[in-house]
Amino acid sequence: MNTAANVLETQMRKGGGQASSSVTTDVANPASNPEKYADPSMTKMKALAWQGANNVQMVESLKPRIINDRDVIVRVTGTTVCGSDLHLYHGAVMQMQKDDILGHEFCGKVESVGADVKGLKPGDRVVASFQIACGECYYCKQKLSSQCEKTNSDELQNYLFGHRTAGVLGYSHLTGGFAGGQAEYVRMPFGDVNLLKIPDGVPDEKALYLSDVLATSYHCVVDTGVKKGDTVAIWGMGPIGLMAAYFCFQKGASRVIGIDNNWRLEWCQSKLPNLEILNYATIPSGSSVPTELRKMVDKGVDCALECAAGEYAKGIGHKIEMALGLENDTSEILNEMILSVKKFGTIGITGVYAGYTNHFNIGAVMELGIRIIGNGQAPVHKYWEELLHKIQTGEVDPTIMLSHRIDIEDVAKAYRIFDAKQEKMMKIYVQTQFSDPPAKGTPPLTRL
Numbered sequence: 001m002n003t004a005a006n007v008l009e010t011q012m013r014k015g016g017g018q019a020s021s022s023v024t025t026d027v028a029n030p031a032s033n034p035e036k037y038a039d040p041s042m043t044k045m046k047a048l049a050w051q052g053a054n055n056v057q058m059v060e061s062l063k064p065r066i067i068n069d070r071d072v073i074v075r076v077t078g079t080t081v082c083g084s085d086l087h088l089y090h091g092a093v094m095q096m097q098k099d100d101i102l103g104h105e106f107c108g109k110v111e112s113v114g115a116d117v118k119g120l121k122p123g124d125r126v127v128a129s130f131q132i133a134c135g136e137c138y139y140c141k142q143k144l145s146s147q148c149e150k151t152n153s154d155e156l157q158n159y160l161f162g163h164r165t166a167g168v169l170g171y172s173h174l175t176g177g178f179a180g181g182q183a184e185y186v187r188m189p190f191g192d193v194n195l196l197k198i199p200d201g202v203p204d205e206k207a208l209y210l211s212d213v214l215a216t217s218y219h220c221v222v223d224t225g226v227k228k229g230d231t232v233a234i235w236g237m238g239p240i241g242l243m244a245a246y247f248c249f250q251k252g253a254s255r256v257i258g259i260d261n262n263w264r265l266e267w268c269q270s271k272l273p274n275l276e277i278l279n280y281a282t283i284p285s286g287s288s289v290p291t292e293l294r295k296m297v298d299k300g301v302d303c304a305l306e307c308a309a310g311e312y313a314k315g316i317g318h319k320i321e322m323a324l325g326l327e328n329d330t331s332e333i334l335n336e337m338i339l340s341v342k343k344f345g346t347i348g349i350t351g352v353y354a355g356y357t358n359h360f361n362i363g364a365v366m367e368l369g370i371r372i373i374g375n376g377q378a379p380v381h382k383y384w385e386e387l388l389h390k391i392q393t394g395e396v397d398p399t400i401m402l403s404h405r406i407d408i409e410d411v412a413k414a415y416r417i418f419d420a421k422q423e424k425m426m427k428i429y430v431q432t433q434f435s436d437p438p439a440k441g442t443p444p445l446t447r448l
Contacts, residue, residue, distance in 0.1 A: 072191025
C-alpha cells in the first residue's frame with residue numbers, strides 16, 4: 001500500500017501543492033540529502049527510523065539545519081511513543097518511506113533560530129505541538145492549528161479527504177513528510193508558532209505531554225460536548241482513554257465506563273477509582289459490548305468516545321476485507337458505539353481513521369438521531385496554554401499515565417513492547433543525552 005501510495009503521490013504532485021513557500025516539506029530525514037538538509041557541522045545524532053511494516057530501528061542520522069527563516073532547531077530532552085505511532089509501525093498509514101524519522105511528541109531546549117523567528121532564543125525550554133501550523137491562515141487564526149492550510153503539500157490526502165490537514169511531525173508524507181521527534185535534534189518549522197515555552201517549576205515529564213496526549217484527550221471531551229451529569233463510555237483505555245476519562249470527571253460526568261480487553265482497565269481504575277470498566281474479552285458468549293452496556297446504563301450512555309482506532313479488526317470478515325484492501329478501517333467499534341448510546345446520543349471519534357470503511361450502520365444513525373463528531377486531529381494551539389496552567393495549579397497531573405522512563409537507545413524495543421501491550425507499558429518518557437535526571441515522583445530509568 002505504501003509503495004502504491006507513494007507512486008500515486010508522485011504522479012499527482014504538481015508544483016508546491018498547498019504548502020507555503022515559507023516551509024520546506026518532505027524532509028523526513030536530514031541524512032537523505034546532507035548538503036541541503038543537515039547542519040554544516042555534520043554532527044551525528046541518534047534517531048528512530050521506519051524500515052518497513054513492523055520494523056523500526058535506531059539509526060545514525062545527522063543534526064538538521066535551518067532551512068527556512070522561521071525554523072527552530074531543538075535539542076531534544078524528552079520524547080515518547082504514542083498509540084498513533086503504532087499505525088505507522090504497522091504500515092497502516094499511507095506514504096511511509098524507508099528511513100523516515102518517527103515521533104510527533106517532544107520537548108527540549110532551543111539550539112538555534114532562523115532569521116525571522118521572534119520570541120525564542122537559544123537555551124529556552126520548549127515543548128512542541130505535534131502539528132505544524134503557520135499561525136496566519138484562516139484556520140490558524142481560529143486556533144484550529146491541526147487544519148492549517150499552509151504546511152502540507154500532499155496531493156493524495158487532498159484527493160482522499162477533499163482537503164489537507166496541517167503538516168504533522170514524524171507522521172508520513174501524507175502529512176508533509178517532516179522528520180519526527182524520536183531523535184536527539186529536531187527541525188521545527190514555524191518554530192515561534194509551534195513551540196511553547198516551558199516555565200520554571202514545570203518538569204519535562206509533565207510538559208512533554210502538552211505535545212499531543214493532553215490536548216487530544218481534552219479536545220475529545222470538549223469537542224464531543226461531555227457535560228455535567230452525563231454518562232460516558234470510552235472505547236480504548238490507553239493513555240488517551242485514561243486522560244479522556246480524567247477530563248470527563250472534571251467536566252462533571254456522573255459515570256464513566258472504560259472498555260478494553262487487558263490490564264490497562266485495572267491500571268486506569270487504579271488511577272481513577274470512580275471509573276467503571278468493561279472487559280470485552282470476558283463478555284459471555286452470545287452477548288456484546290452494547291448489550292452489556294445497556295445492562296449497566298438504562299437506555300444507553302449519553303456520550304461514546306472512540307479512543308482506540310480503526311485498524312484493529314475483531315471479526316474475520318473485516319480482517320479479510322482489510323487484508324485485501326477492500327477497506328482501510330473497520331467499522332466495528334463505531335457500530336458498537338451507535339448501538340450503545342441513547343437516542344439522540346453523541347459519539348466522538350478521536351482514534352485514527354485514515355480512509356474508507358464498510359458495513360457502517362448508517363440507518364441507526366439517521367433513525368435514532370445519533371450525533372457523530374469527527375474530533376479530528378486535536379488543535380493543540382487551542383488548548384495548550386490552558387492545559388499548561390492546569391498543570392501549574394495542580395488541576396491536571398499528566399504523570400498518572402507515566403509507567404516507564406527509557407533511554408532513546410531502547411525506543412525500537414519499546415515499540416514492540418508497547419504494541420504487544422506487555423510489561424504494563426502505558427506511557428513512556430524517553431530520555432536523551434541532553435535530559436535532566438528524573439523529576440521527583442516520576443519513574444527511574446529502565447533499560448529494556
